[in-house]
Amino acid sequence: MTGYPAPLARVIEQLSRLPGIGEKTAGRLAFFLLKEGKESVLALAGSMERLKREMGLCPQCFGLSEIPAGTEEVAPCRVCRDPGRDNHTICVVEEPSDLMAVERSGEYKGLYHVLHGAIFPLNGVGPDALKIKELMARVRAHPPVEIIVATNATRAGDATALYLAKMVKPLDIRITRIARGLPMGGEIEYTDAGTLGEALDGRREL
Amino acid sequence: MTGYPAPLARVIEQLSRLPGIGEKTAGRLAFFLLKEGKESVLALAGSMERLKREMGLCPQCFGLSEIPAGTEEVAPCRVCRDPGRDNHTICVVEEPSDLMAVERSGEYKGLYHVLHGAIFPLNGVGPDALKIKELMARVRAHPPVEIIVATNATRAGDATALYLAKMVKPLDIRITRIARGLPMGGEIEYTDAGTLGEALDGRREL
Incomplete structure (x- = not known):
């Protein structure tokens, strides 16, 4: 970036x-910001600062939750607070964005647990790096009827699902994927062939 | 963005x-910022705020110039301040980023004038929307030996070059492209054929 002020x-x-965003795109964005009105750049910067100030993780499910103004502590998230949700089912997802995707489907009325990643030994991500201990503690304290594993259909997602199944089985709780x-x-x-194979494998009676 | 806090x-x-950046990319970036450490997000936001606070346009060439800390006024830019530059030549560019590109070439030792755009009547950009009045005032006050027009090789860049040539010719100042x-x-x-045609047209003796 020689010569840039x-x-x-x-x-x-x-x-x-x-x-x-590489250096080239960053440069293009920076010149855009230079031309933009001061207010709108400050609005962008301010929205990022507020993101870090006002968002935390729900102490129960580790999904995103807002920090009420004037406090430092994160409140339980909207789903965990909602008395209308079925608290006998826990859907386990990798990321907060996955939780939101399941919510958007409108098909699910239970609670969640966000792992914040998936087991991926090659990258050094073992079970301890995820919110699995917290899930097990939660499940032991208030055993649900069913745990639905909604991790990604990737190797890491599969490995995580298998690990969770092994942990949960002894507790005599139903665990599904x-x-x-x-x-x-x-x-x-x-x-692709992999998907077709799985679709055939999972075929159901009509 | 239903369901997002x-x-x-x-x-x-x-x-x-x-x-x-569409809504999808914006979402991906936002989730990245959520995961990032607070300090690094604040550094990003802060760098944007400082950009608007500390950068202005050089009062002489309208290139980028820093606003010295503690003041509100923009100082002349590094090029205009540099006594080693040849002040008998003015290179006219469309944007501050073009000025920096010419600087990076290391081939030019004169001064600049940044128009902040190019004439593009279809988009309603006429000569008055650009820093052409300012260029003419500057050229009349301190006539340079040569004006080098380094606008883009586009229709708008061509139109701007022609317009400048028409304005400058009566002043008996050399104007080149x-x-x-x-x-x-x-x-x-x-x-492409257009470039080849221009390359043939501009051929030089070996």
């Missing part, structure tokens, strides 16, 4: 630390 | 106003 070089350096198969609108011709 | 929805909305032709490493086979 310091404030510009600083923004480019900071922006290029974001995922998927969400189905795999063709996505909605999926065409046989363009579906 | 307000601080998260706010960041996504702000980020998706950036060029080339940077050369067009094959870029370094360019291969004839893969060069």
Whole structure:
């Protein structure tokens, strides 16, 4: 970033630390911010600061929860607070964004548990790096009827599901995994062999 | 952004106003910021705030210039302040980023003038929207020996160059435009017809 004035070089350096944003894109964004009105840049910067100040993890499910204004402590999240949710079912997901995706499906009325990752030994992520201890403590304190594992259909997601099954089985709690198969609108011709194999394997009576 | 907590929805909305960043990418970035350490997010936000607080336009060339700490006024930029620069030549560019690109070439030792755009009547950008009045005032006050027009090789860049030529000619100042032709490493086979035509047209004695 030779020749860039310091404030510009600083923004480019900071922006290029974001995922998927290289130095070139960072430069383009920085010049955009230079041209933008002061208010709208301050609104962007302010929204980031508020994100870190106002968002925390729910002490029960580790999903996202807001920090009420004037306090430091994170309140239980909207789902955990909702008396209308079925608290006999816990859906285990990898990330807060997965929780939101399941919520958007509108199909699920139980509670959640967010692991904050998946077991991936190659990257040094073992069970201890995830919120698995917390899940087990929660499950032992208030045993649910069913645990639905909604980790990704990836190696790490599979490894995590298997590990959870092994941990939960002795507790005599039902543990299931969400189905795999063709996505909605999926065409046989363009579906990869792995997915087709799993779709065949998981076939159901009509 | 249904179902997103307000601080998260706010960041996504702000980020998706950036060029080339849609709502999906904005969401991905927002979740990245959620996971990032507080310090590094505050550093990013702070760098944007400082960008708007510490950068202004040079009162002479309208390139970027820093606002010295503790003042409100923009100082002349590094190039305009440099007594070693040749002040008999002014290179006219469209944007501050173009000025920096010319600086990086290391080939130019004169001064600059940044127009902040190019004439593009279809988008309603006429000469008055650019720093052309300021250029003419500057040129009349201290006539340079040469004005080098380094606008883009686009229709708008061409229109701007022609307009400047018409304005400057009566002042009896030499006005030139940077050369067009094959870029370094360019291969004839893969060069578009327009560029090849201009390269032939601009051929020089060996």
